[in-house]
Structures are given as structure tokens and as C-alpha cells.
Amino acid sequence: MAELFVPQTLDEAVGFLESHAGSATPIAGGTDVMIDLRTGGVRTEWLVDLSSLGSLAGIDLDGEQLRLGALTKIRALEVDSRLARRATALVEAARVLGSVQIRTMATLGGNLCHATPSAEMPPALLVHDAVVEIAGAAGERSLPLADLFAGPGRTTLEPGELLTAVRLRIPASAAGSCYLRQTVRWSMDLAGVGVAASMEVDGAAIVQARVALGAVAPVPLIVPEAAEAVVGSELSPATALEAGARAAAACSPISDVRGSADYRRAVVSILVQRALRIAWLRATGDWPEGLLAPINGLLAEEPA
Amino acid sequence: MRVELSVNGDLYRRESEPDLTLLALLRDVLELTGTKWGCLTGDCGACTVLVDGEPIVSCLQLARQVEGREVTTVEGLAGNGALDSLQAAFVSNGAAQCGFCTPGMIVSAEALLRARPSPSEAEIREALSGNLCRCTGYNKIIDAVLEAAGSRGAAA
Numbered sequence: 001m002a003e004l005f006v007p008q009t010l011d012e013a014v015g016f017l018e019s020h021a022g023s024a025t026p027i028a029g030g031t032d033v034m035i036d037l038r039t040g041g042v043r044t045e046w047l048v049d050l051s052s053l054g055s056l057a058g059i060d061l062d063g064e065q066l067r068l069g070a071l072t073k074i075r076a077l078e079v080d081s082r083l084a085r086r087a088t089a090l091v092e093a094a095r096v097l098g099s100v101q102i103r104t105m106a107t108l109g110g111n112l113c114h115a116t117p118s119a120e121m122p123p124a125l126l127v128h129d130a131v132v133e134i135a136g137a138a139g140e141r142s143l144p145l146a147d148l149f150a151g152p153g154r155t156t157l158e159p160g161e162l163l164t165a166v167r168l169r170i171p172a173s174a175a176g177s178c179y180l181r182q183t184v185r186w187s188m189d190l191a192g193v194g195v196a197a198s199m200e201v202d203g204a205a206i207v208q209a210r211v212a213l214g215a216v217a218p219v220p221l222i223v224p225e226a227a228e229a230v231v232g233s234e235l236s237p238a239t240a241l242e243a244g245a246r247a248a249a250a251c252s253p254i255s256d257v258r259g260s261a262d263y264r265r266a267v268v269s270i271l272v273q274r275a276l277r278i279a280w281l282r283a284t285g286d287w288p289e290g291l292l293a294p295i296n297g298l299l300a301e302e303p304a
Numbered sequence: 305m306r307v308e309l310s311v312n313g314d315l316y317r318r319e320s321e322p323d324l325t326l327l328a329l330l331r332d333v334l335e336l337t338g339t340k341w342g343c344l345t346g347d348c349g350a351c352t353v354l355v356d357g358e359p360i361v362s363c364l365q366l367a368r369q370v371e372g373r374e375v376t377t378v379e380g381l382a383g384n385g386a387l388d389s390l391q392a393a394f395v396s397n398g399a400a401q402c403g404f405c406t407p408g409m410i411v412s413a414e415a416l417l418r419a420r421p422s423p424s425e426a427e428i429r430e431a432l433s434g435n436l437c438r439c440t441g442y443n444k445i446i447d448a449v450l451e452a453a454g455s456r457g458a459a460a
């Protein structure tokens with residue numbers, strides 16, 4: 001049995017975690033922690049309930065700067081119409097996470113800090129160059145999201161540190177993003193492969209692009225060389241194919257019940273091509289604003 | 305540790321273990337056994353209740369975390385002992401076989417109908433995707449929700 005500590009301020013939370021390092025675990029939505037406690041994956045004397053720290057929840061969009069509080073519910077991301085238009089990958093990732101019940105409870109910070117390799121939100125945030133804000137007894141710091149992940153279930157947070165927010169840039173125009181995933185079942189399944197892509201377009205040329213992968217390496221991956229394959233021209237089947245091949249080469253999937261390593265690599269290549277295409281259609285205004293893509297990105301008119 | 309909880313409009317004060325789940329509190333302490341104890345891993349939805357009108361799985365919810373908020377269980381839907389229109393539609397459509405998933409299904413569907421009074425079939429499937437039925441009666445469950453939406457729309 002764990003005791004419960006309910007801090008009313010961030011300072012109180014951080015102070016308690018610091019003075020109880022090794023024996024206290026934060027709990028936000030609890031959808032991971034409660035299971036870890038039950039299975040014995042986590043043993044702790046204290047649960048530190050973050051849910052009273054209301055200031056850590058919220059979606060703030062100011063021009064091109066988006067700030068998401070760590071306690072923001074996945075459901076709140078899913079139903080935000082501004083994000084559907086401007087940061088579609090985030091909404092496409094949020095809507096496939098668990099069930100309505102799970103999304104209503106689960107927080108963004110919990111999804112990142114649990115560091116599950118197949119977690120939905122990291123790839124979608126990585127393609128927006130997300131930076132995480134961290135509070136600890138020694139003060140605040142920030143780091144690129146990619147540097148938060150240390151391995152399956154492990155982050156680079158020091159004992160006592162809390163994630164407070166995620167900051168990202170979402171371009172106001174001529175930009176598009178997309179998150180797709182492959183699963184064995186359509187819902188209530190973890191990603192076999194998760195892929196996010198984003199790009200900015202000037203005239204008919206892609207001037208900046210990002211590709212990120214989930215579930216195919218010990219940590220979520222950014223693949224710069226895949227994105228570089230499409231920069232400098234309009235998106236063509238050939239440049240998308242090259243990006244897909246580079247992404248497949250960069251990942252290191254395992255074989256498990258959700259697919260063999262070879263299958264996953266093949267799926268990475270396909271999903272990267274589809275995600276780039278949809279991001280391109282969005283960036284060039286050829287996609288209905290706010291309309292989400294099919295979960296696996298398969299479009300009816302796509303050549304076989 | 306003391307918890308103070310509002311369930312179906314009634315305020316309860318109880319001594320409880322600090323890490324007690326809402327599900328354990330509802331069933332074992334308050335004896336509201338309509339909410340079912342299924343997988344305990346958030347997968348099956350049999351333990352679904354509403355917190356401030358939003359559906360959650362009570363097996364992963366610490367009771368203490370919902371203090372000051374309004375919890376609605378399946379027992380809170382029927383008024384004065386009479387089934388509400390959604391419950392009645394489950395009965396008339398034969399949408400329960402063993403009935404174990406039914407309270408969770410009804411609570412999830414209730415949350416949907418409050419947010420979207422005239423949902424499409426796809427929206428119903430999505431809203432119920434976190435509720436498993438081992439007897440595989442999904443079609444009749446969806447028929448029941450569609451019928452309830454229709455009858456509520458007609459009554460409004």
C-alpha cells in the first residue's frame with residue numbers, strides 16, 4: 001500500500017519528491033502508474049498526486065508558439081479544433097490513444113514520462129521540434145523532447161524533477177503535419193508502428209521537413225536523413241519513397257506479437273510515404289481543413 | 305485517510321486506504337455494485353463511471369483524486385426506480401446477454417448522448433471502443449444506442 005501526498009503547489013510537489021527521492025512516484029492520470037503498481041513494476045511508499053496542480057494543465061496558442069501543460073488531458077488535445085487545423089499530427093495521435101475513458105484520464109506529461117517506446121504523443125511532438133520544460137528543487141531547465149528519453153520506461157529526469165510543459169512551434173500557414181499508426185486491431189491496441197511527418201512549403205518546394213517514428217526503437221526516433229530526402233522540391237513519389245527507405249534503415253524494431261522486425265520496417269517505409277503525402281496535401285491547401293486522415297493513412301485514390 | 309465523495313447526488317464521507325480505487329470504494333464500501341470489476345487494467349470498460357459527466361475507468365482512478373467532483377454510476381441513471389430511455393432501449397433491443405458489460409456500455413453511451421444527441425453509427429462504435437463484450441452482442445448494443453438517441457430526440 002502506498003501513502004498519498006497531495007501537493008497544492010508545484011514547489012511543494014518538487015520539494016516532497018526531492019526529500020523523498022527513491023520512495024515517491026508522481027501520479028497524474030494514473031493510467032500507467034496504477035497498472036505498474038498492481039503488476040509490481042513500480043514499488044513506492046508515496047504517490048504524489050499532481051492532479052491538484054491546475055496551473056500545469058492547459059493549451060496556450062500564441063501566434064506560432066504552442067504551450068501544452070504537462071497535465072493536459074489527451075482528450076483535450078483530441079477535441080481542440082485549433083490543433084486539428086494547425087497541428088493535425090497531435091490530434092491524430094491523441095485520437096487513437098486507448099479509449100475515450102483512457103483519454104479522459106491520461107495526461108500528456110504521463111505519456112511522455114512513462115517513456116513507452118510505442119507511446120503515441122512523442123512522434124507527433126518531435127516533428128514540431130518540441131522542447132520540454134522541467135522543474136526541480138534546483139530550479140527550472142528545458143531540453144529538446146528527444147533528449148528526455150533514455151530507454152524503454154526510462155527518462156533523463158533527475159529524481160525529484162517534474163515535467164511541467166511542452167513547447168512547440170506550429171507554423172501559421174503553408175505547413176502541414178500528420179500522424180499515422182499501424183495496429184493489429186483498429187482500437188484499444190498499442191502501435192506496431194507510429195509515424196509522424198511535418199513540413200513547411202514555400203511556393204512549390206518543401207523548405208523544411210521532419211520525420212519521427214514510434215514503436216520501432218528503444219526510444220522515439222527523429223530521422224533527419226529521411227526528412228532531407230524531400231526538402232528542396234515538391235513532394236514526388238520518388239522523394240517520398242527515398243524518405244521511406246531511409247526511415248526504414250534508421251529504425252531497429254523488435255519482433256513481437258504486433259509484427260516481426262522485417263514487417264515493421266516495411267510498414268515504416270509505407271507509413272512514412274503516406275504521412276509525407278498527407279502533410280504535403282495539407283501544406284499546399286489540397287486537404288480539407290481540420291479533416292483527420294484514415295488511421296493508417298490509406299487514401300482511396302492512392303495507387304496500389 | 306478520509307475521502308469525501310459525491311456519488312449520484314449523495315455526499316459520502318468514509319475512512320479509506322489512501323490508494324483505494326474509485327471502483328473498490330463504490331463496490332466494497334458504498335455497496336454500489338452496478339459498476340463491474342473486470343480486468344483492472346483499463347481495457348474492458350466494465351467499471352466505467354462518469355466524473356463530471358465524462359467517462360473514466362474507475363479501476364485506474366484513485367478515489368481521492370475525484371474529491372469535489374460529481375461521480376455518476378449506472379445506479380444514478382434510473383430516476384425513481386424507472387429505467388431511463390437508454391436503459392429501456394437496451395432491454396427492448398436484447399442488447400445484453402450475460403449482462404456483465406452492460407453497466408459500462410450504458411454509462412459510456414450516456415456520456416456520448418449527452419455530448420452528441422444524434423450520433424452516427426461510427427461515432428457510437430468509437431465511443432464504445434473501450435467497452436468489451438465477451439458475449440459479442442455489439443450490433444444489438446449499437447441498435448439500442450441509436451434507438452435511445454432517436455427517442456430522446458423525439459421527446460425533446
Ligand SMILES: Cc1cc2nc3c(=O)[nH]c(=O)nc-3n(C[C@H](O)[C@H](O)[C@H](O)COP(=O)(O)OP(=O)(O)OC[C@H]3O[C@@H](n4cnc5c(N)ncnc54)[C@H](O)[C@@H]3O)c2cc1C
Pocket residue numbers: 025026027028029030031032033034035050070071074096097098099102105106107108109110111112113114116118119120121157161162163164188189190191345346347
Ligand atoms: C487500456 C489502456 C490503453 C492504452 N493505450 C495507449 C495507446 O494506445 N497509446 C499510448 O501512447 N498509450 C496508451 N496507454 C498508456 C497511457 O494511457 C498513457 O501513457 C498516458 O498518457 C499516461 O498518462 P497518465 O497521466 O495516466 O500517467 P500516469 O500513469 O499518472 O504516469 C505515468 C508515468 O509518468 C510519471 N509522470 C506523470 N506525470 C509526470 C510529470 N508531470 N512529471 C514527471 N513524471 C510524471 C509517473 O510517475 C509515471 O511514471 C494506454 C493505457 C491503458 C490503460
Ligand code: FES
Pocket residue numbers: 340341342343344345346347348349350351352361362363364
Ligand atoms: S475493470 Fe476497469 S477497465 Fe476493466
Ligand code: FES
Pocket residue numbers: 399400401402403404405406436437438439440441
Ligand atoms: S453481455 Fe456478456 S459481456 Fe456483454
